[in-house]
Amino acid sequence: MxxxxxxxxxxxxxxxxxxxxxxxxxxxxxxxFHIDNLGILAWLPVFLxxxxxxxxxxxxxxxxxxxxxxxxxxxxxxxxxxxxxxxVGLILxxxxxxxxxxxxxxxxxxxxxxxxxxxxxxxxxxxxxYLHKKIIDVVKIIAPEKKGDVFDSKFAKDWVSxxxxxxxxxxxxxxxxxxxxxxxxYVVVLFILFILSSANIVDMWxxxxxxxxxxxxxxxxxxxxxxxxxxxxxxIQRN
Numbered sequence: 001m002x003x004x005x006x007x008x009x010x011x012x013x014x015x016x017x018x019x020x021x022x023x024x025x026x027x028x029x030x031x032x033f034h035i036d037n038l039g040i041l042a043w044l045p046v047f048l049x050x051x052x053x054x055x056x057x058x059x060x061x062x063x064x065x066x067x068x069x070x071x072x073x074x075x076x077x078x079x080x081x082x083x084x085x086x087x088v089g090l091i092l093x094x095x096x097x098x099x100x101x102x103x104x105x106x107x108x109x110x111x112x113x114x115x116x117x118x119x120x121x122x123x124x125x126x127x128x129x130y131l132h133k134k135i136i137d138v139v140k141i142i143a144p145e146k147k148g149d150v151f152d153s154k155f156a157k158d159w160v161s162x163x164x165x166x167x168x169x170x171x172x173x174x175x176x177x178x179x180x181x182x183x184x185x186y187v188v189v190l191f192i193l194f195i196l197s198s199a200n201i202v203d204m205w206x207x208x209x210x211x212x213x214x215x216x217x218x219x220x221x222x223x224x225x226x227x228x229x230x231x232x233x234x235x236i237q238r239n
Contacts, residue, residue: 043098046124049091053131056084061138068142077142084135091128095121179221186214 060080068074102117103109109117133150140146148158163171193207 043102043120043124046091046094046098049087049094050124050127050131053084053087053091056080056087057131057135057138060084064138064141074142081135081139081142084131085139088128088132088135091124091131095124095128098124179217182217183214186210186217190214 057080060077063073063077063080066073068077099121102121103114129150136146136148136150145162146159147162148155152158160168160171190207190210193202193210196202197204197207
């Protein structure tokens with residue numbers, strides 16, 4: 001059964017590679033044209049993410065203001081604030097992607113458009129920090145044991161130190177799940193980029209960069225796991 005599944009996966013990848021290799025040369029020019037002319041629309045995903053973050057934040061804050069009278073109200077407020085925190089964490093990577101798309105033709109852009117794009121990016125960055133702080137402040141109302149200041153460089157360390165065992169276990173499991181899933185993502189993305197690079201549709205630096213990031217991720221994971229397993233005393237002393 002496992003062999004059949006493996007063969008099936010390989011056939012799917014071969015089909016995807018053949019499809020991309022045949023059709024992408026025809027649509028490559030059109031894609032480049034649309035990307036080159038995005039302009040302010042490059043920030044649309046960031047804007048939509050802000051709307052979702054603000055909605056979840058104010059919905060959770062509204063419940064907290066009314067008072068946490070029972071477990072259902074607490075769970076609902078906690079769920080909404082958790083979604084708001086997750087969305088605000090996604091804003092930064094989306095902001096960086098928007099920056100790449102907005103300035104794809106930097107040397108051909110007019111000065112006014114460059115300044116406008118910079119102002120939009122700075123505005124979104126400031127709002128992201130502000131929303132992060134407001135979300136943390138509301139979370140501290142329903143969970144007074146939480147510590148950390150968003151504007152402090154040690155915020156992440158202080159926040160983790162205030163977690164209980166269940167929250168720490170959830171964080172570690174989520175981190176490992178992300179690591180495991182990203183390994184699968186890297187395989188798929190590298191395979192697709194290999195096909196595109198072989199067809200001279202993208203530069204070879206695209207698959208090489210993704211491969212380097214995969215190696216770097218695994219190196220960080222293995223380094224920490226090795227030190228935790230074989231150098232526990234040294235790790236405790238350093239912390």
